[in-house]
Amino acid sequence: MTRLVSAAPLVTLRRLFAVLTLCSTVRFIGYGWVETQILQPTWLFPFDGFEWLPRPTVEGAILLFSGMLAGSCLMFFDRVARLGAFIFFICFTYVELLDKCNYLNHYYFVSLVAFLLILIPARSDRPMVPLFMKLAFQGLLALVYFFAGLAKLHTDWLIEALPLSIWLPQHSSLPLIGPLLAERWIAYAFSWAGAAFDLFAPFALFSDKLRPWFYPILVVFHVLTWVLFPIGIFPWVMILSTTVFFRDDWHYSLWDRLGLPLAKAQAAPLVSHARMGWQFAAIAVLFVFQVIFPWRHLVYPGNPFWHETGYRFGWRVMLMEKSGMATFYVKEETGVERIFELDKILTPNQVKMTATQPDLLRQVARRIAAENEGEERVRAEVWVSMNGRRSQLYLDPFEDLSTPIASWASRTYVLPLDSVIRPAEWDEMRENLRDERGW
Amino acid sequence: MGRSILKENIGMNWGSFMGLQFFLLFMVLVLAGCNPDEQDEPGDSFDREAFLINAADNLIIPAYSEAVVSAENLCIALWDGTLEQSRAALKECAMKWQAVALFDFGPAVGRNLLGTTNSHPCDSLDVDEDVMNGNVVPGLPSTLDRTGLPALDYLLHKGEWNADRLQHATFLANHLHDELQAVHDSWVTEYRDDFVSRTDTDIGSGLGMMLNAFNRTYEGNVRKGKLGLPAGVFSFSGNPAPQLAEAYHAGDWSVDLLQEAMLATERIYLGGEGIGLDDYLQSLGDVSYGTELDAEIKAQIAAAQAAVLTLDDPLSEYVVSNQPAALDVYSELQALVILLKVDMMSALGVLVTYQDTDGD
Numbered sequence: 001m002t003r004l005v006s007a008a009p010l011v012t013l014r015r016l017f018a019v020l021t022l023c024s025t026v027r028f029i030g031y032g033w034v035e036t037q038i039l040q041p042t043w044l045f046p047f048d049g050f051e052w053l054p055r056p057t058v059e060g061a062i063l064l065f066s067g068m069l070a071g072s073c074l075m076f077f078d079r080v081a082r083l084g085a086f087i088f089f090i091c092f093t094y095v096e097l098l099d100k101c102n103y104l105n106h107y108y109f110v111s112l113v114a115f116l117l118i119l120i121p122a123r124s125d126r127p128m129v130p131l132f133m134k135l136a137f138q139g140l141l142a143l144v145y146f147f148a149g150l151a152k153l154h155t156d157w158l159i160e161a162l163p164l165s166i167w168l169p170q171h172s173s174l175p176l177i178g179p180l181l182a183e184r185w186i187a188y189a190f191s192w193a194g195a196a197f198d199l200f201a202p203f204a205l206f207s208d209k210l211r212p213w214f215y216p217i218l219v220v221f222h223v224l225t226w227v228l229f230p231i232g233i234f235p236w237v238m239i240l241s242t243t244v245f246f247r248d249d250w251h252y253s254l255w256d257r258l259g260l261p262l263a264k265a266q267a268a269p270l271v272s273h274a275r276m277g278w279q280f281a282a283i284a285v286l287f288v289f290q291v292i293f294p295w296r297h298l299v300y301p302g303n304p305f306w307h308e309t310g311y312r313f314g315w316r317v318m319l320m321e322k323s324g325m326a327t328f329y330v331k332e333e334t335g336v337e338r339i340f341e342l343d344k345i346l347t348p349n350q351v352k353m354t355a356t357q358p359d360l361l362r363q364v365a366r367r368i369a370a371e372n373e374g375e376e377r378v379r380a381e382v383w384v385s386m387n388g389r390r391s392q393l394y395l396d397p398f399e400d401l402s403t404p405i406a407s408w409a410s411r412t413y414v415l416p417l418d419s420v421i422r423p424a425e426w427d428e429m430r431e432n433l434r435d436e437r438g439w
Numbered sequence: 440m441g442r443s444i445l446k447e448n449i450g451m452n453w454g455s456f457m458g459l460q461f462f463l464l465f466m467v468l469v470l471a472g473c474n475p476d477e478q479d480e481p482g483d484s485f486d487r488e489a490f491l492i493n494a495a496d497n498l499i500i501p502a503y504s505e506a507v508v509s510a511e512n513l514c515i516a517l518w519d520g521t522l523e524q525s526r527a528a529l530k531e532c533a534m535k536w537q538a539v540a541l542f543d544f545g546p547a548v549g550r551n552l553l554g555t556t557n558s559h560p561c562d563s564l565d566v567d568e569d570v571m572n573g574n575v576v577p578g579l580p581s582t583l584d585r586t587g588l589p590a591l592d593y594l595l596h597k598g599e600w601n602a603d604r605l606q607h608a609t610f611l612a613n614h615l616h617d618e619l620q621a622v623h624d625s626w627v628t629e630y631r632d633d634f635v636s637r638t639d640t641d642i643g644s645g646l647g648m649m650l651n652a653f654n655r656t657y658e659g660n661v662r663k664g665k666l667g668l669p670a671g672v673f674s675f676s677g678n679p680a681p682q683l684a685e686a687y688h689a690g691d692w693s694v695d696l697l698q699e700a701m702l703a704t705e706r707i708y709l710g711g712e713g714i715g716l717d718d719y720l721q722s723l724g725d726v727s728y729g730t731e732l733d734a735e736i737k738a739q740i741a742a743a744q745a746a747v748l749t750l751d752d753p754l755s756e757y758v759v760s761n762q763p764a765a766l767d768v769y770s771e772l773q774a775l776v777i778l779l780k781v782d783m784m785s786a787l788g789v790l791v792t793y794q795d796t797d798g799d
Contacts, residue, residue: 232797
């Protein structure tokens, strides 16, 4: 673990990552998402434990995004790389923590890589690093693929080829592959091949024998997902960062050709063991966490895609078509129940994201109760359709959602996926249930 | 230097082991490919361009044309017809407006057509003031509730009909006509070709824009605006709000407008005589989100239309005297929202968002 290896792959990773984060930040600003995702929303829904983060003003947002731009630039240059990674990490993670509605797995991945780049020196003038530093990046990438693959091993994905059966035919007007995408067997082929690819990737990337033929497949796979799905820069993050598995020669010749030659590994300066000690410990802790944390959904009964407890931070990428619609009802002290209209308060993206995620639905209800400051109770009738199933009642419609519950607590208020209540049945039972539940 | 013998070995071992696994998976994959479910339709892809062309040429542009003609007729009736003729022309114009409202995207959004032509209820005091002063500028955010169809409804049905009112009504009718004409012209001259060329399914695609507008208008203007608001579904007290009925001052054709809006909703779903959303769902095959969903949506449209027929005008009185019955009708309209907005959008995989973001 402390054996010294060439730092070249890490230098490549750091520089490519700096370019990627720079482009990604420019893209985010260019699309106007600073306004639509951070400044314009009336309400934000922060992650648990981060409610105290001050919401950025216009000046604050300018500062945060300038920090990301500057941090990305600094990351490119040896001497200030770790400072740059630190600035980028703080600003980027701050923005991500502000609103769960904006959560994306690849944002989480970017945060993790930036964090590792704070811990790990990857300098072109220091030719050697301890092996564990390289393994930290390789291991993280391997885990991302592996967990993404494991998450595909369930009946919707493998037996029903859903959601790909829904998504792929939409692209039937693409040149060349378009007509194929409308075929049902293609959805099966893509589902199975996708699962196999993800599970196989860690082993193929670590193997010098398999990598040469696997990497082209990896590029094709990610480019295809980029063409077919709205997943932003994620494919490019993966295509570029997996070069950290390449042999050292490749990295040396790459930077030679680009006119930024790296110091060749010859007389390696010794790395101080004291410094390595805390870095090793930090990385080991992070790695153990990364191995265990994505499994936490196993603690909860039911279908994790449905109740989404322990769903985030688990590399479940592009796995379901889920849409929903929530109507919130406020019960006044006077006994009158009225609809609380969300469309005027939430952004369209927030409306979409909150409707299918139980912890977000509860956060919405708490905000509604907080607005009213009284003894009101808040309930919601939520209809959700997942992976081609018909819409069904999602939450217990007479649960007071405004009472605080930790988002990691068992979500007993989510109706099981197999207890299907359709709108017609609900119409029949609503008033009886209302009396029964004392609402 | 960076290579170790140890790693080489690991690589080989995993390589051969996973190679076998991969081969097995590949075989299963090939078998899955060779053995498609017999019940499924052969990969018959849906022609989205034909769908958009049908929507533009047989639904959208004719709807605007008819609305423009009805507004012209209203102007003519005000110019040299009786008050009765003008009222009839206003009703006709409001009826034609219903089909247009469901296409609230593109040029219509650019001009805020729905807001300028039909923000009800109108502020009758402001309209009276405008009759006196005659210097209202239509189309501003501050004047939405004193122009358009609701202001005309008030002018033609309440108070004493006189030359000042006629003059102001003519002015508002002309503005209404010009707005409809402008959107119509945008569609005919340039937007139509742009629209039918956007055959993707993302946020800016023809289908995405059309379906988002369809859902938004059905949910907001039809379900909520025409029945939910007057029936008191959204009020703080839970009491009916009769003054919020559309065409409140005319009184005897509020339900007609709702019926017309439901017919327009059905027409869009069926694509008129041509390729519609029903064909799109059917093309997905014999799955729960395909033909089964299509049948359920058709049944729910029929149920909602039948329920609307049980309402009586004046709606403003009906919601007060028969609020529970009105709420039942509302439930039928709401059930259709769920089918269109959750089930259908999820089946089509079109982004139900009205905002551009990355997903994962």
